[in-house]
Amino acid sequence: MLPETTPRPAGPRERRRRRLARRWLSAGLAAAAAGVAVSALSPPDPPVRAVLVAARDLPAGAVLSAGDLERAQRPRPHVPDGALAPGAAEGAVLAGAVRRGEALTDARTTGAGLLSGQPPGTLATTVAVGDPAVLEGLRPGARVDVLARTEDPVTGLATGAERVATDVVVLAVPSAGGSGGLLGAQAPSAGSVLVAVDARTASDLTAAAGRTVVALRAP
Structure with missing residues (x-):
């Protein structure tokens, strides 16, 4: 049977190492707690909606084609009323000039789909x-x-x-x-x-x- 041994007292260097480890552990736990608190307080990202925007500056009277339009994701609170959904603007006529990146709405177009399917020149x-x-x-x-x-x-x-x-x-x-x-x-x-x-x-x-x-x- 082996004799029991008494643990050797930690030397100054070991004590310093342990104190430093405890400090790092405390700092890490505090940072993690702060991150959890910030995440809990931060509001979630608002839902987005696909809208049609002008791919370039367009003049009044322009007949919209696929090349004039781009899809963009906008936060729902920033989507204007009457925003045209993708696929709903081709063939519409602009009632006024629009800038590149401007969301297209029913108020900015006239006759969208009014003559859809009618012979040319109608x-x-x-x-x-x-x-x-x-x-x-x-x-x-x-x-x-x-x-x-x-x-x-x-x-x-x-x-x-x-x-x-x-x-x-x-x-x-x-x-x-x-x-x-x-x-x-x-x-x-x-x-x-x-x-x-x-x-x-x-x-x-x-x-x-x-x-x-x-x-x-x-x-």
Whole structure:
């Protein structure tokens, strides 16, 4: 059986080493506690949302294409109202100039998607309906004919009607208050609708202003 040995007292160098180790341990624990406290007090990063921004300076009247747009992540509190979602701006027309990096909104564009799917050269033209009962039955996408009253050039009396537009699509119908627009576009005034027509028919409708009647076609 081996005899018990008495631990040797620590020398000055060993005591200094132990004191230094305890100090480093205390400093490390204090730093860790401070880091935990800061993490607990720091607010979390705000959620972000993808928005469309201008890839470069763009002038008023520019028709937006994919090359004009970039996706950017913005904190939700900094995303403006009406911000256009990715895929919703191509083909829109800028109502005013925008700077590179500016988020695009419905207030900065006009007619976004209004003529989407229509043949090239199609124009959106305002036409007075003429009959309030017909206006109540109209919806965007309805097909209509537009007739114009003809008058005697001398007396001004009505002599009949001529068909100015045939089987054209209604793009927008005014709200009950007659205000507001479709995706930022100029809304038709109360008692009128926006229809999609070619350039020649648009001229004929303009010439017939004040004499038109809209007739709803059967689906």
